[in-house]
Structures are given as structure tokens and as C-alpha cells.
Amino acid sequence: GQSLEQPSEVTAVEGAIVQINCTYQTSGFYGLSWYQQHDGGAPTFLSYNALDGLEETGRFSSFLSRSDSYGYLLLQELQMKDSASYFCAGAPGNQGGKLIFGQGTELSVKP
Amino acid sequence: DTGVSQDPRHKITKRGQNVTFRCDPISEHNRLYWYRQTLGQGPEFLTYFQNEAQLEKSRLLSDRFSAERPKGSFSTLEIQRTEQGDSAMYLCASSDDWDRGVGAEQYFGPGTRLTVT
Numbered sequence: 001g002q003s004l005e006q007p008s009e010v011t012a013v014e015g016a017i018v019q020i021n022c023t024y025q026t027s028g029f030y031g032l033s034w035y036q037q038h039d040g041g042a043p044t045f046l047s048y049n050a051l052d053g054l055e056e057t058g059r060f061s062s063f064l065s066r067s068d069s070y071g072y073l074l075l076q077e078l079q080m081k082d083s084a085s086y087f088c089a090g091a092p093g094n095q096g097g098k099l100i101f102g103q104g105t106e107l108s109v110k111p
Numbered sequence: 112d113t114g115v116s117q118d119p120r121h122k123i124t125k126r127g128q129n130v131t132f133r134c135d136p137i138s139e140h141n142r143l144y145w146y147r148q149t150l151g152q153g154p155e156f157l158t159y160f161q162n163e164a165q166l167e168k169s170r171l172l173s174d175r176f177s178a179e180r181p182k183g184s185f186s187t188l189e190i191q192r193t194e195q196g197d198s199a200m201y202l203c204a205s206s207d208d209w210d211r212g213v214g215a216e217q218y219f220g221p222g223t224r225l226t227v228t
Contacts, residue, residue: 033215042115042202042219043154050215087153091215098144098167099217101153 002029004088004102011108012078020073020105022088029090032064032071033099038084046073046086075107083109115220117203123226124193131189132223136205143186144204144217145178154202160186161208193227200224 004024012018022032031050035043047055049064049071061074075082085106089099116135124130136143141162146154157176158168162183175193180186190197201224204217 031215042221043204044219045216048215089153097142098156098159099154100156101146103151104153 002090002092002100004090004100006086006088006102006105008103009106009108011110013110014078014080016078017074017076018078018107020075020086020088020107022071022073022102024069024071024088024090024102029066029069029092029100031091032062033089033091034060034062034073035087035089035101036084037087037104043087078109080109080111083107115203115205115218117201117220117223119223120221121224121226123228126195126227127192129189129191130193130225131187132201132203132225134186134188134203134220136185136203137218138184139207140205140218141183141208142206143180144206145186145188146202146204148200148202148222149198157188157201190225193225195227198225198227 004022006022033048034046036046037043046060047062049055049062052065054063059076064071085104087101087104089101118133122130144159145157147157148154156169157172158178160180163180175191178188200222202222203220206217
């Protein structure tokens with residue numbers, strides 16, 4: 001089957017670093033994406049890992065280990081506006097197409 | 112370009128009625144996706160198009176759901192004989208072609224919130 005597991009919620013303080021893990025069971029995911037969704041808003045793309053290793057985009061980094069079926073999103077220098085739900089999503093196809101989303105991790109950033 | 116737009120933003124309907132939603136993707140995007148999201152869950156894939164061709168439809172999608180993209184631009188999602196379990200946020204997304212080196216990023220619209228009473 002194809003499913004992704006994430007912690008349901010994480011709490012951190014402003015300025016801290018937080019890591020959101022994602023493990024998946026799949027018969028063939030090609031890459032892992034991360035999306036952010038604020039309450040009442042649309043999901044917005046954060047990053048995509050096609051290969052093993054770390055991808056860095058500003059304060060956000062994402063890591064993938066395909067052999068371990070594991071990835072994570074690292075958020076540095078947390079800000080209050082980072083409070084949102086974060087979803088990992090796997091692409092079953094090798095040329096994009098549909099995404100299979102995890103259930104999401106609700107991040108609360110406290111002052 | 113103003114991004115992906117969806118209409119209506121909210122729809123309240125009675126059980127058994129038919130509803131139709133519209134999605135206008137980013138103009139240069141060939142791929143268009145429909146997802147459904149319920150509270151506390153991640154988006155669930157429904158179907159996707161490459162231009163006007165419907166390439167995949169979720170096996171979980173009942174025959175009451177149908178989607179079209181007749182000219183490869185906007186798309187419609189119709190739900191016939193709505194049930195209370197259809198209440199959800201219906202999200203549309205679009206992306207570039209994969210073989211142009213991008214396409215991993217899907218751009219989501221604001222969604223249509225459906226409430227079936």
C-alpha cells in the first residue's frame with residue numbers, strides 16, 4: 001500500500017529549530033514533497049526531494065532517505081507565522097502526477 | 112497570472128441534489144488535479160488531467176463523481192445525488208509538465224467548501 005505517517009502535532013518556541021518526520025510505506029514512491037497549510041488556506045509547496053540527501057530553501061530544509069523510506073522537514077529560526085499544518089506527500093509516478101498526502105503535522109509556535 | 116481559482120468558494124446543498132464546481136488553473140499549466148480534504152486530514156487525490164485527457168481517477172471515487180476538462184483549460188467536478196459524507200473541501204491544483212524539468216510543485220486553489228445537509 002501507499003501511506004505516509006507523520007506526528008499529529010508539534011510545539012516549539014520562537015527562534016527554535018523543529019524537525020517534522022515522515023515515514024512511508026510504499027511499493028514505489030518517486031520523491032517526497034512538503035506542503036504548508038494555514039488554517040482556512042490552500043496548501044502551498046515548500047520543497048521536493050527527488051534524490052537522497054538534503055535540500056535547503058532559506059529557513060526550511062528537507063531530507064530524504066529512500067532506502068529508509070524516511071524524510072523530514074527542518075524549520076529553523078521559527079517565527080509565529082510558521083504555525084500551520086505541514087504535510088509530506090509522495091509521488092507514486094516517476095513523472096509527477098498525483099500526490100499521496102500524509103495526515104499532516106500541526107505546528108504551534110509559542111512566543 | 113492570479114493563480115488557481117475556484118468557484119464557488121462555498122456551497123450548501125441538500126442531500127440528493129447535484130452540484131458542480133469549477134476550477135481555472137494557472138494558464139500555462141497543462142496538468143490539473145482534484146483533491147478532497149476533510150478536517151484534520153491531508154488532501155485525498157480524486158483525479159487528474161494532462162491537457163484534456165483524464166489520466167487517472169481514484170478507485171475510491173464513486174460513480175457519482177465526474178470531472179471534465181473539455182478544452183484543456185478550466186475543469187469542472189460534478190457530484191450527483193450528494194450525500195452527507197461528501198461534505199468536504201474540494202481542492203483544485205495545477206502544475207507544469209514533468210518533462211520540462213519542473214512539475215513537482217502543485218499550485219493549489221482556495222478550494223470549494225461543500226456542505227451537504
